[in-house]
Structure formats: C-alpha cells, structure tokens
Amino acid sequence: MGPLARIGGFLETLRTLTDRRDADMDATESTFSRDRARSWHAMHRLRVYRGRGWLAFAVAVLVFVLVALTAHHVTLVAVAAGWKPLAVIAGAALACGVAFAFGCKAIQGVLLSIRAGRSSDIYAARTCGAEASDASWQSFAYSAALAGACAFAWLLVANDAAVSRTFFDVSLIVRSSKAILLAFVTNLEIFAVSAVCILVWALAIAIARTLPGRAGRPIRALAIAYCDLFRGLPVIINIYLIGFGLPLTDLPVLRDLSSNTYAILALTLTYGAYTAEIYRAGIESVHPSQISAARSLGLSYLKTLRFVTVPLAVRGIVPPLLNNMISLQKDTALVAIIGTIDAFNQSKIIASNYFNLSAVTTVAIIFVLATIPQARFVDRLIERDRRRMRAGR
Structure with missing residues (x-):
C-alpha cells in the first residue's frame, strides 16, 4: 500500500470518528434539552x-x-x-x-x-x-x-311581555312606518339647510375670533360673547324662544316665517357656536410659517385666509365637523316642540291614537339607521388620517 493510500485511509477514519462524535453530541444535546x-x-x-x-x-x-x-x-x-x-x-x-x-x-x-x-x-x-x-x-x-x-x-x-307590547309592537311599527318616513323628510330638509348655513356662519365667526391686532379686538369680543352665549344655551330652549318668541315680536319679516325656518334659524345659531370653535381650532393649528410664507409672497390677509389658512385648517377638522353634523341630525327631532310635523311629532300623534309607543320606536330606528353610515364614514376618515400621519405625509 502506497503512502497516498495510507493517507486516504487515515483521513476516512478521521471523518468517520468525527461524524460519530457529532451524532453523539446531538443526542446528548437533545436529551439535555428535554x-x-x-x-x-x-x-x-x-x-x-x-x-x-x-x-x-x-x-x-x-x-x-x-x-x-x-x-x-x-x-x-x-x-x-x-x-x-x-x-x-x-x-x-x-x-x-x-x-x-x-x-x-x-x-x-x-x-x-x-x-x-x-x-x-x-x-x-x-x-x-x-x-x-x-x-x-x-x-x-x-x-x-x-x-x-x-x-x-x-x-x-x-x-306577560309588557315591554314588548309597549315598545316593540311589530304590527304597529309596520303600519306607522310609511307616515313616519314621510314626516322624516322634514327632518332631512331642516338638517340639510341648517348644515349649509352652519358651515358658512361658523366660518365667519371663527375668522372673527382670530382677527389679529387691536383693530380686531371689538370683533373678537363680540364673537367670543356669541360663542359663550349659545354654547351655554340648551338647544331646546333656543328653539322654543325663537319659534314662539319671534312671532310675538310682530316684526315685519320675522313674524311671517314658517316653523321650519324658525327651527333652521335656531339650530344655525346654536350649532354655529360649536362649529366655530372647531374651525378656530383648525385655523390655529396651521403653522405660522405657512402664513408668513404666504404674506411674504405678497398675499393680503384675506387672500392668505382664502388660499392658505382655511384650506389647510379644513383638511384637519373634517372628522370633528362630521361628528357635529351627526349631532345636528339627531337634534332635528327637537323641532317638534314648536309644532313642526316631523317624524317625532308624527309618531306622538300615532302613539296617542293607539296608546302605544311602538311608533316612537320606529322613529328611533330610523334615526339610528341614518346615523350609523355617517359614523362609519367618520371612522374611515379618521383612520385614513392616521395612516397618512404614520406614513409621514
């Protein structure tokens, strides 16, 4: 046997011993792990x-x-x-x-x-x-x-199912649903007109509250007084005072308005104060460098508000604005206090005829069904803003 063959045999024996040692170590390690x-x-x-x-x-x-x-x-x-x-x-x-x-x-x-x-x-x-x-x-x-x-x-x-018979009489709910849905159109009309008026009026109040300098101090004071007054005044009291008080003044224009118009006016004044504070928070959240950059380009104060401050502010306050609109839609039921034939008033008439409150349950179901999609839409907007913030946009 030559030297090369002996070296090869030695290496093969060494490899066999090494493999056997590794197998023994693995078995020992497995036993130790158990x-x-x-x-x-x-x-x-x-x-x-x-x-x-x-x-x-x-x-x-x-x-x-x-x-x-x-x-x-x-x-x-x-x-x-x-x-x-x-x-x-x-x-x-x-x-x-x-x-x-x-x-x-x-x-x-x-x-x-x-x-x-x-x-x-x-x-x-x-x-x-x-x-x-x-x-x-x-x-x-x-x-x-x-x-x-x-x-x-x-x-x-x-x-004996007293609660079911009083609030959940299915037959009465089905019979009253058509009349209540027709009356609910009045709530939708009041809500739609009030929402537009509130958004415009509240923006004007918010701008008045943020006017700079000594010249804007009297306007700021009036805007603050308005917001404090109508945020402290309950909605139902405001509707009652306007709906029954203005006709008693015998003023040429205000005495001839319809009950729907009185309701829209009352809701606009009340929710305008709350929405103005939301607008103001959005305006004050705009970084001063944005305003300074716009002014350095030669834009006036009003043009800066129109093209820079307000667009940036509105982008961040859309979810709270929509939440406010959801509350507004629910509070349209309060107009029943001044005699407006809305869904709630119609349900009260049916309830008094049948001595049963299932018709009022119908109104509750309609309001809930109308509110849930809006609430989910607001949640979707908030989640989109969160994703945008996480992405660093």
Missing part, C-alpha cells in the same frame, strides 16, 4: 393558564344553560302571543347553536392549556399557553355578550 424543559416546568412553573381555561369552560356551560332556558321561555311567550311556532323554534335553535359555538372557544382554551403543560419544548409550551389564554378571554367575552342578550330577552318577555 431534561432542561422538564426542569424549567418544574422550577419556574411555566404559565399554561389551565385554571383560566377551566373557569372559562364552566362559565360557558352556565351561559349555555341560561341561553337554553331563555330560548324556551321566549318560545312559550311568543307562541302564546300568536307568532308562528316554526319561526320561533328556529330562532331558539339558532340562539342555542350560537351559544354552543362560542362555548367551543372555552374547550379550545382547555385543550391548548393541557398541550402546553405536557410539551417538552419551552417555546412551544409558551406559544400554546398564550393561545390558551387568548381563547379563554374570548370565551369570557362571548359569554358576557350572550348573558347580556339573555337579560334583554327576559326584560322583553317579563310581566
């Missing part, structure tokens, strides 16, 4: 949230029993009131199915906590423990929501 995981569980008591999981499961079982009892009682009351038995039973079965589906979150939390306790891998145990905790908290949240729904259902059927 032992370390067990000692970690024993010494440091890794949180697997098993108690929280079992508690969530117990609460879910109790809530499921509560939902089943509530569904049974509501079914008996609804069938006795003349509802179709098939529809009522289907609704009860759906409620029980939802309660069971939410209870599965608690079962998931228990199983994950058991898996975390038996795992020999520290990191896998921690992951399962965190998932078990999250599933348990979700189960608690769903159980609380179902318990609240059951409490509301018991309120509706208490005292």
Whole structure:
C-alpha cells in the first residue's frame, strides 16, 4: 500500500470518528434539552393558564344553560302571543347553536392549556399557553355578550311581555312606518339647510375670533360673547324662544316665517357656536410659517385666509365637523316642540291614537339607521388620517 493510500485511509477514519462524535453530541444535546424543559416546568412553573381555561369552560356551560332556558321561555311567550311556532323554534335553535359555538372557544382554551403543560419544548409550551389564554378571554367575552342578550330577552318577555307590547309592537311599527318616513323628510330638509348655513356662519365667526391686532379686538369680543352665549344655551330652549318668541315680536319679516325656518334659524345659531370653535381650532393649528410664507409672497390677509389658512385648517377638522353634523341630525327631532310635523311629532300623534309607543320606536330606528353610515364614514376618515400621519405625509 502506497503512502497516498495510507493517507486516504487515515483521513476516512478521521471523518468517520468525527461524524460519530457529532451524532453523539446531538443526542446528548437533545436529551439535555428535554431534561432542561422538564426542569424549567418544574422550577419556574411555566404559565399554561389551565385554571383560566377551566373557569372559562364552566362559565360557558352556565351561559349555555341560561341561553337554553331563555330560548324556551321566549318560545312559550311568543307562541302564546300568536307568532308562528316554526319561526320561533328556529330562532331558539339558532340562539342555542350560537351559544354552543362560542362555548367551543372555552374547550379550545382547555385543550391548548393541557398541550402546553405536557410539551417538552419551552417555546412551544409558551406559544400554546398564550393561545390558551387568548381563547379563554374570548370565551369570557362571548359569554358576557350572550348573558347580556339573555337579560334583554327576559326584560322583553317579563310581566306577560309588557315591554314588548309597549315598545316593540311589530304590527304597529309596520303600519306607522310609511307616515313616519314621510314626516322624516322634514327632518332631512331642516338638517340639510341648517348644515349649509352652519358651515358658512361658523366660518365667519371663527375668522372673527382670530382677527389679529387691536383693530380686531371689538370683533373678537363680540364673537367670543356669541360663542359663550349659545354654547351655554340648551338647544331646546333656543328653539322654543325663537319659534314662539319671534312671532310675538310682530316684526315685519320675522313674524311671517314658517316653523321650519324658525327651527333652521335656531339650530344655525346654536350649532354655529360649536362649529366655530372647531374651525378656530383648525385655523390655529396651521403653522405660522405657512402664513408668513404666504404674506411674504405678497398675499393680503384675506387672500392668505382664502388660499392658505382655511384650506389647510379644513383638511384637519373634517372628522370633528362630521361628528357635529351627526349631532345636528339627531337634534332635528327637537323641532317638534314648536309644532313642526316631523317624524317625532308624527309618531306622538300615532302613539296617542293607539296608546302605544311602538311608533316612537320606529322613529328611533330610523334615526339610528341614518346615523350609523355617517359614523362609519367618520371612522374611515379618521383612520385614513392616521395612516397618512404614520406614513409621514
């Protein structure tokens, strides 16, 4: 055998011994990792949230029993009131199915906590423990929501369904919806005209409040007095004073206005004060360097307001302005105090004829349905502004 062959054999033997040593080290390290995981569980008591999981499961079982009892009682009351038995039973079965589906979150939390306790891998145990905790908290949240729904259902059927018959008479709601919707057009007209008047009037007041120098001091004082007065005056009192007071003055123009016009005037004066403060906050948020740059280019104070200050201010106050408009829409129901036949007044007439308040519930539903899309639109604008700020634009 030559020298090269002997060197090759030696290298092959060395490689075999090295591979065997690495395999032994890996096996030893694996055994040590398992032992370390067990000692970690024993010494440091890794949180697997098993108690929280079992508690969530117990609460879910109790809530499921509560939902089943509530569904049974509501079914008996609804069938006795003349509802179709098939529809009522289907609704009860759906409620029980939802309660069971939410209870599965608690079962998931228990199983994950058991898996975390038996795992020999520290990191896998921690992951399962965190998932078990999250599933348990979700189960608690769903159980609380179902318990609240059951409490509301018991309120509706208490005292021989007195609450349901007084506020939620479906047949009366259906019969009165057409007349109330036609009257709701008056609310929409008052809201639309008032919104335009408020935006223009409030901008004028905000500009008056921000006039600079000594020359603007008297105008600023008048604007401050107006805002303080009408922000402190309740809307219903303002509507009452204008709606019944101006006709009594016998002034040539003001005495002949319609009740809708009085309502628009009162809402404009009241909400103009609030909206003016929103405008003023937006104007004062514009950085002084922007105004200085515009003035250095030769723009006058009014042109600076028109082309620089107001556009920049309005961009940042659109969400609070829309929130103010949502409040304005709801407060159009207050015009009923001066005799305007709006949705609320129409519902009161129907309620007095039937000795039932379900027609007023119809008005509430209409206002809620009209307000929710606006509120979601405002949330969308706010989220867009947040994304824009995070992006550094």
